[in-house]
C-alpha cells in the first residue's frame with residue numbers, strides 16, 4: 424500500500440485587480456465560461472460594440488480629405504485627445520471615477536501589428552472569442568456626438584475619414600468584424616455620396632444615423648437618401664447617445680439622470696417623427712433598427728402614440744394602421760436590457776415580438792455592456808427565441824450567412840488554461 | 846475544510862487578495878483587524894466582483910433642514926465594486942447599498958495564528974488543514 428504524503432502548503436493561484444490595462448480575455452473570462460451555455464447555437468451576432476477612438480484618432484485624422492481640417496486637427500493632437508470632437512473632456516463620467524476600468528481603455532498590451540494585425544483588430548478578436556461571437560458590429564463612440572457639432576463640414580469630413588479607416592484598414596483584416604456607414608445626417612447630399620461610394624463595400628452591412636441631433640428625420644431633404652438605402656436592402660440604424668448640453672437635460676445634476684433619459688429621448692423623437700409622418704408606408708421595404716436605448720421606452724411610446732393618433736387622425740393621415748403595429752415590425756437591439764423587473768421585461772418582449780424583432784447587442788466596452796448571458800439567462804424565453812435574438816434575427820436583418828465562425832467554447836477555455844490564465 | 850490563503854500581514858489595510866481554490870474563485874478582504882471572504886461572482890451578471898476597485902460608500906449629505914451639501918465618502922463603510930458594471934457591495938456585509946436583497950455569496954473565513962483561512966465545500970488542496 425502506498426503512503427499518502429502529507430499535503431504541502433503551496434501558494435494559491437491569484438487573480439489580480441482588474442484595471443484599464445487588463446487584457447480583454449481576462450476581463451471577460453467569466454463570459455467565456457458563460458458561452459458554454461449557448462455553444463451549440465447556430466450564430467451569435469453582437470449588433471452594437473464600440474471603438475474607443477482615443478487610441479486610434481491620429482490614424483483617422485490622417486485620412487481627412489480636407490487639408491485645412493487635417494492640419495487643424497493635427498495641430499491640436501495630444502495623446503488621447505480627440506480634436507474636432509464636440510465632447511467636453513471634463514464631463515466624461517462614463518467610467519464612474521475608475522470604478523469601470525474598461526470604459527477608459529483600451530490600455531492593454533497587444534502584439535506586434537506587423538505579425539498580429541492592427542491593434543484594434545487584435546482587441547476585437549479577443550472580445551469576439553472570449554464572449555463567443557461570430558460577428559461583431561462596430562460603432563464609433565466619441566463620433567456619436569457629431570450631429571451636434573456646429574461645424575457641419577467636420578461631421579462630413581470625419582464620416583468620410585472614418586469610413587476609409589474602417590474599409591481600408593480594419594474590415595479587411597477579419598471578416599467577423601463588420602460595420603455600418605456613419606451618415607453625416609446634417610448634410611443630406613453628402614450622405615448620398617457616401618452611400619453611393621462606400622455602401623456596397625465588403626463588411627459594410629448597413630447605414631447609421633447617430634441619433635443625437637436636432638434634425639427631423641421625416642424631412643423631404645432625406646427622401647432620395649432613404650430611397651437609396653431602401654434599394655440596397657441594408658438596414659437603417661438609429662444609434663442613440665448621450666448629450667448633457669441639450670437644454671432640457673441641463674436641469675439634470677447627475678450623469679446617471681442624463682444618461683438614463685438622453686439615450687431614450689433621441690430615439691423617442693426620431694421614432695415619433697418616423698411614425699407620425701408615415702415613413703413605414705413611404706419606405707415599406709426599409710429595415711429600421713433602433714439601437715442602444717434598451718427596450719422599456721418602446722411599449723411606452725406604442726401606448727402613447729396609439730392613444731393620441733386615434734383622436735387626431737387628421738395629423739397623421741398617412742397611417743393605415745396603429746403606430747404600435749408599425750413599431751412591432753421594426754427591429755430593436757437589446758442593450759442595455761432593463762432586467763430588474765422580469766415581469767415588465769417579459770411583457771415588453773411580447774409587445775415588440777422579440778422572437779423575430781430583437782437583436783442581441785453587447786455595447787462592449789462601455790460601462791453598461793451586456794454579455795450574451797443577459798439573454799440566455801432570461802427564464803421566460805424559449806430556446807428558439809434565444810437563438811433568434813442572439814443571432815438568427817440579425818442574420819436576416821443584416822444579410823449575414825448562418826455559418827459558425829467562432830471557436831468552440833471548450834477550446835477557448837482550454838487555451839486559457841494552457842496559457843495559465845484564470 | 847479550511848484552506849490557508851495567506852498571512853494577515855500580507856494583506857493591505859484596506860486590502861484584498863483573490864485566489865482560486867479547486868476551481869472556485871474567492872476574494873478575501875481585510876478591514877483593520879477583520880477579514881471577510883466572498884465568492885468572486887457578482888449577483889448581477891456573474892462578473893469578477895472581487896477583482897474590482899475598493900472605495901468608500903458615497904453618501905448624500907442631507908442636513909436636518911432637508912438641504913443637501915452634495916456627496917461625501919463614508920468614513921466607516923468600504924465597498925467592493927464590480928468592474929463589469931459598477932454594482933457596489935459593503936465589504937463587511939456583502940450587501941448592495943440600495944437593494945439589500947442583492948448580495949455577495951459569503952465564504953466562511955477566520956484568522957488563526959496570524960494566517961487567513963477560508964472554508965470551502967470540497968477541500969483536497971495542499972493548503973488544507
Ligand code: FES
Pocket residue numbers: 887888889890891892893894927928929930931932
Ligand atoms: S456583473 Fe457585476 S455589476 Fe454586473
